[in-house]
Amino acid sequence: MRDFTLAPEIEELQAAAERLARTELEPNVRDAEAAGRWPDAVLDVLDGFPLGGLDLPEELGGVGAGAMAKVVTLETLAHADASGLAGADRPGPTVGAVMACPDRELAAQVAASGLDRSAGAAITVVDPEHGAHELPWGPGRPPLRWIWVTEGDTLRLHEVAGTPAPLQVLAFQASAPVTIAYADTVMRGSWALGPRTSLDVRSRARLWGAAVAVGIAQAALEETIEYATDRIVFGKPVAHHQGNAFDLAAAAAGVHGARLVVRDAAAAYDRNEPDAGFWATQAWLEAMDAAFTATNTGIQLLGGHGFIADHLAEKRFREARMLALQVGGRDCADADVATFVLEIEDPLTAGRELS
């Protein structure tokens, strides 16, 4: 039967990530956002994990610890601060593209440059009907060098030739967001992938965002509960008014459900299940809903305090929204799961016959 226990080595990883989050990330959240990067000491520790190589296969220079190890670590770090994760984690969301790239030598080169902190990478989705002239945004530290593009079932790799321009975006400022025109890049390869492989590339990136979203949502929930049980309004704590209590309960259930589906999708990747990509995109959709609900409820219950920078509610609200725009956004994710829903069998009832 399904086992919800984390393996001991993943629990150890989680505990280490918690220590780092508590001692290095939490005290520096706003400073890191203003500086546009996490402190070097933090990046050194993360490279020692190694965060980026956790779910990268050993043949590509990673440790091959698997997707579950990665999502648990990401969730733990994002609980403290997600802002610098996009830059600190390499290949991060692009790991699916690296793994799917048919040119193994090139893939290994890209992976190595991420792990040695010399090059950053981004992944984006281009609508085949409309095309695109520039990367919407990517992490700028370390310097952005690689851009993976999925367009339909085609995967492309662009190498940055010009100088990316700094960008003001909604969130993730500690990853030093940048943009660049595709005209200022050199295409290093273009490969026609099958529909399922193409879905896997996008879904693996979504799994990254989903894990980060769960961490953000959990943190928002905890901050909200702390504030709402302390602050008195109309004679009792904010959280003790039933309307507010109901909203918090619903948000908590959503975060719990999202965590379960994200970890389930990670387990599916680790078992090489053919439908892992479908379930990872479903997990992303669930996590985006949960993160929006938790962070939005957070701001509502903090009231004016949720809108000012003295609290982290407003930052998490921005981050949750930014994640939901990732990898083509919700429309692309909805279209992806809709495309495959007719052929994905229920794991309990494979081979069923309807009367």
Place this chain on the structure above:
Amino acid sequence: MIELDRRTREMIEEVRELGRLHIRQMGLDADASAMPPPVDHEFYYICARQDGLVSRMVGADEGAGALDWKPFRNFLVGEEAAYWDRGVALSLPGPGLGGPAMRSTATPEQRQRFLEVFTDHSKPRWGAMAMTEPGAGSDVARIATRARKDGDEWVLNGQKMFCSNSARAEWVVVWATVDPTLGREGHRAFVVERGMPGFEILKIEHKMGSRGYETASFTLDDVRVPAENLLGGEEFYQSRAGFKASMATFNMTRPLHTAHGVGMGRAAHDFALDFVKAEYPKHSRRRQLAMERLARIRRGLHTARLMYLNAVWLAKNGKSNALEASYAKMYSPPVILESVKAALEILGEAGVRNDKMLEKLYRDVKILDIGEGTQQVQRVVIARQLFDFPRDK
């Protein structure tokens, strides 16, 4: 995605076959006649036979002394049976909703004694559980059925309602209070056996849906229960254990409702999916929209399933699952109602004709948001656990 051992998978396969051959039609017949299937229905005998479903759901296949209410088997069989008809799923022979109390509260001797009846294969037998009263539903602290000790016996007086399968049960786990002023701390669970004088069925309810099982009310009029039928024995109820016992029961029955709901949601999904495949032109905008709705249904059902599996896994491993059980029970009913609603909309008016399962499912499914505590009650329960949401004095 879901890893099952061989024996559990075989059980699910068996339920699927029984569903195709019996369960769905039994549900339709019960719905049309507004009467649950009779106790001598062939299907119930199939379930009760040697090595049948019932024996395995109480672990009779695992050797001597292994009798217990087996959570994963009961949940997964429940989900699959509910796929075919949730009412009939709840009418499966065996300990039924009395099973969780046997697992959480009974002594090993009591478990052996009360579950052994299900290893007699001569005929189907049922167990049941009674908590709700005319004046106490989700707020179980208010139950008024009294238990008074008299020598070596307990004397029970009161009335219970909305009790599944109690009219056909060999025994009913009845929750009563030794002192209403003690609130939940005064709760005790007694096994009232068929034929005990003073136990009288009042009526079988007429319901909007889920008609495949009987929902009965009964009275207890000076019912004398031997001391050995006090579930768990006297020592179990020290401190707040009485309350803990009833909550441990709910912490199993709540996710069981979710399991049933996932089965019903899957049924709605599959009706809609087959309809889309057959009727909606390929590459049409309408088909694309329907597929997006189906994908959303799949997501909700998948999440709900993981939530109930997680809740039962925690309990099975001796961990607290109160919060997770309520999460599952709160999250799932809207998702499952939406599944049926969306399926109806995909089929359009064809979906509400009375020869279609979907209109019945729409009537059947609403009980999931009521039984074992509405989603509103679950929010109260969750809030109490998360941030000490106050109880009214």
